[in-house]
Amino acid sequence: MSEAVKSDLEKVFADVASNYQGSDIDLHATYAKMRAETPVLEANFMEQLGVPSIAGVDPNRPCYTLFKYDDVMRVMRDSEQFTSGFIAEGLGAFFDGLILTAMDGDLHKSMRNLLQPVFLPETVNRWKEQRIDRVIREEFIKPMLPNKSADLMDFALYFPIRVIYSLIGFPEDKPEKIKQYAAWALAILAGPQVDPAKAEAAKKAAMEAVVALYDAIKEVVVQRRAEGAEGDDLISRLIRAEYEGRSLDDHEVTTFVRSLLPAAGETTTRTFGTLMVQLLENPDVLERVRADRGLVNKAIDESIRYEPVATFKVRQAANATEIRGVQIPKGAMVSCIVSSANRDEEAFVNADKFDIDRKPRPSFGFGFGPHMCIGQFVAKTEINCALNAILDLMPNLRLDPSKPAPKITGAQLRGPHELHVLWD
Ligand code: HEM
Secondary structure, X not given: OOHHHHHHHHHHHHHHHHHOOOOOOOHHHHHHHHHHHOOEEOOOHHHHOOOOOHHHOOOOOOEEEEOOHHHHHHHHHOOOOEEOHHHHOOOHHHHOOOOHHHOOHHHHHHHHHHHHHHHOHHXXXXXXXXXXXXXXXXXXXXXXXXXXXXXXXXXXXXXXXXXXXXHXXXXXXXXXXXXXXHHHHHHHHOOOOOOHHHHHHHHHHHHHHHHHHHHHHHHHHHHHHHOOOOOOOHHHHXXXXXXXXXXXXXXXXXXXXXXXXXXXXXXXXXXXHHHHHHHHHOHHHHHHHHHOHHHHHHHHHHHHHHOOOOOEEEEEEOOOEEEXXXXXXXXXXEEEEHHHHOOOOOOOOXXXXXXXXXXXXXXXXXXXXXXXXXXXXXXXXXXXXXXXXXXXXXXXXXXXXXXXXXXXXXXOOOEEOOOEEEOX
């Protein structure tokens, strides 16, 4: 990997984190107070924290922020009343093409039906054996072993990108290109800035990245189609996908794949990092999971409830309605605070405890309802493979006492930035 590209990726990851950091308050204590006192706030709470939010794309639209589990569930479930089409506004060229997250109604349903089979466990399990597990063990974990110490966030930054790019079907022999694509994908996330001094440059960089990624992906799509698209990779599967006689053209495959890059990389990075923090801070739980690998997925699910990386989701009210006695006008933005709903004491017993034995109940770390993350089996499988490889190959894994303790931060895109560990 070229050093220039590596530092580009690390720099842009840090830029994204600082952009979504928000003010330095105890978020969970604040949310507990909001649930008790103002469960429906007549304002954009993320704006108050200084974090960019798509709820603020049109400053003339009123915004309401929800903190309770039941209210967030109602909004996430009802995609007719609470729509997503507005997500395409304000992001220009990035939202040209097949962008599932910004589609509503029958169009979303038919596209989702077309794409869903490509992401089902049956496909993902085949990828797991043939690609995911091998890449994580051979290319990442085994080369780290002689050092007996690491910042696990270095590993976390690179492995999801490496895995997803392999699944997508990018040429395996050009690793420097993959790092470049990853830096471009992160530049898209750093696009919306609250600081006006940074806004113009960030938007320009995001737009350049959007175009560069399009050209790079389109080249591979055209090539795969010309070769007959018979492979097991995501691009070939998307080319072959069909629903009610409809299939995807090259532009649609390209724009869908491009939309996956920011969706699939650093979300997995931070989710893995947060899971490891919980386990390393609770060594008894770590040992239980090491001894019984049936607990790996429970630990992942609980970590996603406890500290979701995507801390809020926004929808727009299609009609006037009422939530907990508060009137929501037609066209208003509704911001659902997932981090708060996931700790709602009326939904979860001992909600502030990381408890892998808790009774399963839906939480919103991957969203919920029609737009629920289509890549969740991919993400969970990657994290499962990463944790299993670490447990198999790094005995006596523990936090490095000579380094700063890990901290989970960020009002949005939440997770740790450093995670220093030792093993025997
Ligand atoms: C741990 C990692 C991940 C997290 C936390 C995450 C989180 C989410 C969330 C919260 C949503 C819902 C958005 C909404 O309701 O508006 C979503 C949607 C989506 N995610 Fe993920 N995601 C992750 C990994 C992935 C991966 C690996 C892929 C692809 C391989 C992916 C592709 C998508 C797509 C395409 C959607 C849009 C679905 C739709 O609108 O119908 N995500 N994700």
